[in-house]
Amino acid sequence: MDQFLQQLVNGLSLGSIYALVALGYTMVYGIIKLINFAHGDVYMIGAYTAYWVTTYFGLSFLPALLVCMVVCGLLGVLIERIAYKPLRKAPRITALITAIGVSYVIEYTTQFFMGTSVRTYPPLLPNQSWTFGPITITYLQFVIFSVTLVLCVLLTLIIQKTKIGRAMRAVSADENAAKLMGISVDNTISFTFFLGSALAGAAGILVGIYYNSATPLMGMVPGLKAFVAAVFGGIGSIPGAMVGGLFIGICETLVTAYGNSMYRDAIVYGILILVLIIRPAGLFGKAEKEKV
């Protein structure tokens, strides 16, 4: 039981990272119905940016976090403007193939310049931990929880309370009607990409420190898992992405702890397929049907 609680804490910290990435998937899907395959790679760029600014510019954690978020946010906007904007009216499959292409370009361009070697970070956070009964929480885990919590609250506030948040909801509900109401659809979509990618950037630095490594292909598998998290929670739903991320993180940690860690990834894909078959709309999603 004690070990179980400890694994739960570990799972929650991993899950928080997935949740941050899943939010980006869900927001982008919610607004332009695109599975942004390159999202996992934006997260990888976040990890590399963190490596870069902490190693070469000696930034401490918080400034590095902010730089990562801004860099990734801008990268997200750039991707959207170059690759996805011309395809807004194209079939969804066309956009999906484009996203896969973008993902390839980012991964292998990074590999081209940085090589395949693993990059490690300078110590950024105190090597401290607290023990509450059977549970030990490291400083890093505490940081992960707090950063995720703060970002989720901020995101919810932006979406619910600000003008641009209202615009995002409007475009997501009906792009054409939003346009008629004088909302700049292009800017709103770009802003959505900025927010989602910034969250991925935050996840990137957190995961980079968590595993103390950054590699060019690190984004692919966690990206897919975060997508699974988004689908599990109901793609397009913000709370769904948070819950889904935590769920996937916990599942994965428990499988590693009690089952065969080699099958960890297989379990996540299995969950995805089960969700798609049993309840394709996910926990918080709404089903759509074509009008005849």
Added chain:
Amino acid sequence: MAELLKVSSLSKNFGGLAAVSGINMSINEGELIGLIGPNGAGKTTLFNLLTGVYTPSEGLIELETTQGKKQIGGLAPYKITELGLARTFQNIRLFKSMSVLDNVKTAMQKNVGYGVPSALLRTAKFYNAERWVEEKAEEYLKDVGLYKKRFEAADNLPYGEQRRLEIARALATEPKILFLDEPAAGMNPQETAELTDLIDHLRKKYNLTVILIEHDMSLVMNVCERIYVLNYGKLIASGSPEEIQNNEFVISAYLGEEI
């Protein structure tokens, strides 16, 4: 005349909205029935229920088949088509990437009579069946006057011809009952008159029962033997064209009540 299709207390709710409710209809073999009503009255929903696109919330749809009466409400659309109901679509849904001829051939799936193995091995059965399918498909195209355009892309046909191709495609499924969803929409009076003749011709040639949704009253009143009127998802009247024209409920549904 024997009863072919019987609908009893058929309802469909979307969430809290009753799109159609408590519909009772009885359709005899060989009849030509009109289904009219103001916009949003539930006509297309009723078609979708009868052809299997929607599952009824309540009620029965019974079709007279070779194995006796069969409840078809809620069956998959392709099964309903196999049992002898075919339809056209209000917002034309042709197979756009195919030629006119292939559109019709595709609808002959249930009678084509060979499977994947024959197709892959190119057996004699395959070639014979394909020859038969082609001849038959050409005949349907001659019926609707599109034989000369059989090699053109379906997408390139003018609007009126696309509607006629939809009819030919529906015929190719060898239906007993043909559902036409606004066949004259977007046609000029001359085209509508030609369509009227076409429906009459096909009905006799293939021994069809036809049910059509239409807003063009000249078409409905000219060809239909019996008319059902829907309003707010309920049947408000049925009868011959003369009866309907003089029915006060129908008049008020279309023109509004006097204040």
Added chain:
Amino acid sequence: MSKNLLSRTNIIWTVLVLVLFALMTLLMQMGIINSYYQSVIFNICINIILAVSLNLIVGICGQFSLGHAGFMAIGAYSAGIITKMIPNYWGMLLGILVGFVISTVAALIVSIPTLRLKGDYLAIATLGFSEIIRICIQNMKITNGAAGLTGIPQLTTWPIFFFCMILAIMICTSFVKSAPGRACIAINDDEIAAEAMGINTTRFKVIAFVVGAILASLAGAIMANYFYVLTPGQFTFNRSIDILVMVVFGGMGSMSASVIAAILIGLLNMYLQQFTDLRMIIYGAALVLMMIFRPQGILGTWEFSLEKLLEKWKARASNKGSRRRYYG
């Protein structure tokens, strides 16, 4: 369409194929095509099988599958394991057949529940399935885990590559020009209308998926029996994307386009071999540019048809004749 098996076009095709085969064999035996180019050609044969079979699923039937590598892995490992036990052609045949059976079963398990899903959801589900297959192979004893199989007998020869490729192309083109093929195209065009025309959409989607999966497993099997070594790393998601690139690059829905694209990309890979990273960047950029500027692929849905070509020639010849008469 040709009206019977011994039609003029079918005979001409057979002759062309045999001439091509004889010519290539001759060049190989004379050493003009050396062993390096031979392996490039063999890879192209494998890729053609993969591309036409994926095109059947994605281009013809419109079911966006990202799991082709999984079925290929099943075929490769079945053949690899069995030929290691029975190192002769009977073993290879048995391996191929076992691969067919397992990939058919896997394809049924994958497709029956997931083909209800639309577009991008289906893509992710098939991707997940293919990764599950790979992870299982990576963790099983019989497949020797992540280290993979080595010392697989080299049984695949040039005639086997060539005729397997021809067989795959024939199966796919015959399928397209038949009633089941029309049903699949109809599903791709408009699923609701297809269903209303009496087409059991699930059934035909599953058929296309299974036929595609079987051919992918054939490609895997002949590959395993040529390259000695198999590792799970050969069958990642990237492999599925490689195949998809060929289909998209050529033109979804056109078999001739897939064949041409597989050849072009095979040659391109040969030149880019020393720059692996660069190759992937070019792939990615090509996909993006292709989707933005020419989403229908280089050839679109254009399909090479010998019959039409012959008719055109005939028409031109008779035109000339008639013109001469007219002016004469």
